[in-house]
Amino acid sequence: MLSGTTTQPPSLFTQSIISKSMKSTHALSIFIRSKMDGHGGMGLLEEHFDPNVIGRIREDEYESRSGSDNLDGGSGDELEANEEGPPRKKKYHRHTPNQIQELENFFKECPHPDEKQRLELSRRLGLESKQIKFWFQNRRTQMKTQLERHENILLRQENEKLQAENDFLKQAMRSPACTTCGGQAIPGDISYEQHQLRIENARLKDELNRICALANKFLGKPLTSSPSPISPTCLNSNLELAVGRNGFGGVSTAATTLPMGLDFGDGAIMPMMKPMMGVTSKDLQFDRSMLIDLALAAMDELFKMAHTDNPLWIKSFDEGKEVLNLEEYTRTFSPCIGMKPGGFVTEATRDTGLVIINSLALVETMMDTNRWAEMFPSVVARASTVDMVSTGTGGTKNSALQVMHAEFQLLSPLVPVRQVKFLRFCKQHAEGVWAVVDVSIDINQAGSNAHRVTCRRLPSGFVVQDMPNGYSKVIWVEHSEYDESSVHHLYRPLLSSGMGFGAHRWISALQRQCECSAILMSSSVAVDEHAAITPGGKKSMLKLAQRMTNNFCAGVCASSIRKWDQLRVENIGEDVRVLTRKSINDPGEPPGVVLSAATSVWMPVSRQRLFDFLQDERMRSAWDILSSGGPMHKMVHIAKGQGPGNCVSLLSANAISTNENNMLILQETWSDVSGSLVVYAPVDMPSMHIVMNGGDSAYVALLPSGFAILPPTNHGGPNNINRTIVKPEGEGNECGGCLLTVGFQILVNSLPTAKLNVESVETVNNLISCTIHKIKAALQLHSRT
Structure with a gap:
């Protein structure tokens, strides 16, 4: 401006323009700040405002x-002006x-x-x-003004908060203290590595905030990136580490997010694995953030259920096993995976046992899909890893997280296989204390492979603690919900009591397998044999018996590990399931059309007596047509447990004969508190000579048959499934009877292209009926049925 020039005040028009410009700029600034900070102003608006x-x-x-804030408002008349003459008074x-x-x-x-x-x-x-x-x-306009006023209040509060934090940081910088000794800290330049770590830390925090924002948008619930402490009242054991139910389970206010993984809040960093095929990185991060939240909540619930006694767990009336008090559970825990579907029933049990295995070995086995299925062959029909979210930290399985798919079976054609997709999470809680938890998920509900869910696995698993002499204490919890309408009425009491898929079955199977491993690895255990067998032959024979038992279970339960086709025949009872498939290129089976038939019946005899009868080679001629009417002789006996019934045997109809065309019978038997099993298959003598000398057993063709015996419940029987069984005195707890499953697999035609006829199906059905009849006659049970 030139000197001497008189400064004129801006005109009214100019003032109006400047005022409106400043208001627009201020409103735009507030709007941008509100979008960046994520604040909203709807709390002050009316309830039904859009x-x-x-x-x-x-x-x-x-x-x-x-x-104007005047609710009456002015009409358009007040804005009119007379352009030709003096302005008229506004109306x-x-x-x-x-x-x-x-x-x-x-x-x-x-x-x-x-x-x-x-x-x-x-x-x-x-x-x-x-x-x-x-x-x-x-x-x-009035509504907009109210919104801006509310936004100003929020921004003013945020500004005051930032100013307070700034003052606190300035004060801390004036008098820094050493976190180790508490004395005066000597400031100095940070190293290049520390500088790079801080940059990486800032980048990861931004990425984590973005993931949480996505979760907030799609989950509809808050998922914060900052760790939050858990209340001390949530802990009920001195072995338990705090595991939160917040977004990432953070529990330490001093925890920081480190690079190359997601922080679980207790110092364990979960390394992220490569994405699954067909899943974008953006979707994967969103999905895995939800998986982590679910895993931490499930682990928290499992640990509490494992260490909480009455009134959460009560003793069952008949077997004395621990069953879940559903009313107390509902009051104590919030659902991890939603409410129970309509028509579903609950089974939940807990069991504790000592196992000959250390905690690290057990955890490694559980987190390996193949080894897990081999550890529980009668329970796990098939298992696979869908996605590996984390392999663990520090070279261990701590914080390992993976998505799995498994089929759980009960050895009866009257109980359908349970197909479950679940999340498995492993965590170390203390030195020598680990926990592995499973919880159902269904990430492909909208996919082409989606199917109706008939079973949900609520937080289930075990807590293991090392004990002296190589033993471990295992607390197992099993909690499931399933559709009872698909189960035969004969087995409903067994499943509802938890004896079908309950914790005691997992514990007993684990104890039996670990005992077997310990015996087989012991050099002091000798093999009771009447024929020559090398140490390599012993291993090969056990491997062949394992394949035989797995194939028997797959045929009885019709798991998807074998592609069976179910047959409907008018003359066959509805309790008999007949399956067929074609064996073409499998060296472990004879080529041709294979037929499998299985059924389950009630037997009015104790489980132990029935098992002793079926596994005794001297009594085999009473029911087995392969014995040719004479007694069988035991050629080889390999013990797999302390009891005489847990073994693998090789039987012959004539031990003296050296004719190579004679057929031998390979048999495996075992029994524990959850049930008993007798599986056998005819094998030719030349093939077994190769196996007994350490040869490859994969090329030995066999088709297994056998029996599975399950214990009774107090609510079962042949005529009325809901009646109470009366036990005669002196007979023990199993005198009321047991459930017997009979299964046969036979080759009906050696040509894979052959057609299956009705006569072959009726022959197998008659074989099952005749075998059951002979067993009852030998045990003199006809008068008791």
């Missing part, structure tokens, strides 16, 4: 010139309370009325259309 109004208000900002129109109420009600439903709606309102309220238009403009 959130979309905010965006439309900002779009229509240029329409309104009035910011004001005050709306009646009834008109205001009508306009307010309509504004809640539609803040942007169109021309037709304005005409309807003007006709109904006795106002001009222009008056209606300006009233709505003024009302939207």
Whole structure:
């Protein structure tokens, strides 16, 4: 500005322009800040206000010139001016309370009325259309003003908070203290590595915040990136480490997010694995953040259930086993995977046992799919790893997380296989204390392979603690919900009591397998044999017996490990399931058409007596047509447990004969508190000579048959499944009877292209009926059925 020039005050028009520009800039700044900070102002608005109004208000900002808070508003007459002459005095129109109420009600439903709606309102309220238009403009402006006022309050509070934090940091920098000794710290330059770590840490925090924002958007619940402490009241054991139920389970306020993984909050960093095929990185991060949240919640629930006694767990009336008190469980825990579907029933049990295995070995076995299935061959029909989210930390399985798919079986054709997709999470809680938890998920509900879920696995698994002399204490919890309508009425009491898929079955199977491994690895255990067998032959024979037993279970339960086709034959009872498949290129089976038939019946005899009868080679001629009517002789006996019934044997109909064309019988038997098993298959003598000398057993063709015996419950019987069984005195707890499953696999035609006829199916059905009849006759059970 030139010297001496008189400064004129800005005109009214210029002041108006400047004022409006400053207001627009201020409103835009507030709007951007609110979007960046994630604050909203809907808490101060009316209950039925449409959130979309905010965006439309900002779009229509240029329409309104009035910011008056007067609810009556002015009409368009007050904006008119006489351009040719002096301005006339503006006319004001005050709306009646009834008109205001009508306009307010309509504004809640539609803040942007169109021309037709304005005409309807003007006709109904006795106002001009222009008056209606300006009233709505003024009302939207008023709403915008309230929103901006609320945003200003939020920003002012945020600013005060930042100022307080800034003052605190300045004070801390003036007098730094050493975190180790508590004395005065000597400031110095940080190293290059520390500088790079801080940069990487900042980048990972931004990435984590982005993931949490996605989870907030799609989950509809808060998922924070900052760790939060857990209340001490949530801990009920001195062995338990705090595991939170927040977004990533953080429990330490001093925890920081380190590079190359996700922090579980206790110092364990979960390394992220490569994405699954067909899944984008963005979707994967969102899905895995939910998996981590679910895994931590499931681990928290499992640990509490393992260490909480009465009233959460109560003793069952009949077997004395620990069953879940559902009322107490509902009061104590929140559902991890949603409410129970309609028509589903609950089974939940807990069992404790000592096992000959250390905690690290057990955890390594559980986190390996193949080794896990081999450890529980009668329970796990098939298992696979869908996705490996984390392999663990520090070279161990601590914080290992993976998605798995498994089929759980009960050895009966009357109980369908349970197919479950679940999350398995492993965590070390203390030195020598580990836990592995499973919880159902269904990440492919919308996929082409989606199927109706008939079973859900609630937080289940075990807590293992090392004990002296190589033993471990295992607390196992099994908690499932399943569709009972698909189960035969004969087995419903068994499943509802938890004896079918319950914790005691897992514990007993684990104890039996670990005992078997310990015996086989012991050099002091000799093999009871009447024929020569090398140490390599012993191993090869056990491997062949394992394959035989697995194939028998797959045929009885019809798991998907074998592609069976079910047959419907009119003359066959509904309790007998007949399956068929074609064996072509499998060296472990004879080529041709294979037929499998199985059924389950009630037997009025104790389980132990029935098992002793079936596994005794001297009594085999009473029921087995392969014995040729004479006694069998045991050629080889390999013990797999302390009891005489847990073994692998090689039987011959004539031990003296050296004819190589004679058939031998390979047999495996075992028994524990959960049930008993007798599986056998005819094998030719030349093939077994190769196996006994350490040869490859994969090329020995066999088709297994056998029996599975399950213990009774107090609510079972041949005629009335709900009646209580009366046990005679002196007979023990199993005198009431047991459930017997009979299964046969035979080759009906050596040509894979051959057609299956009805006569072959009826022959197998008659074989099952005849075998059951002979067993009852030998045990003199016909008078008791």
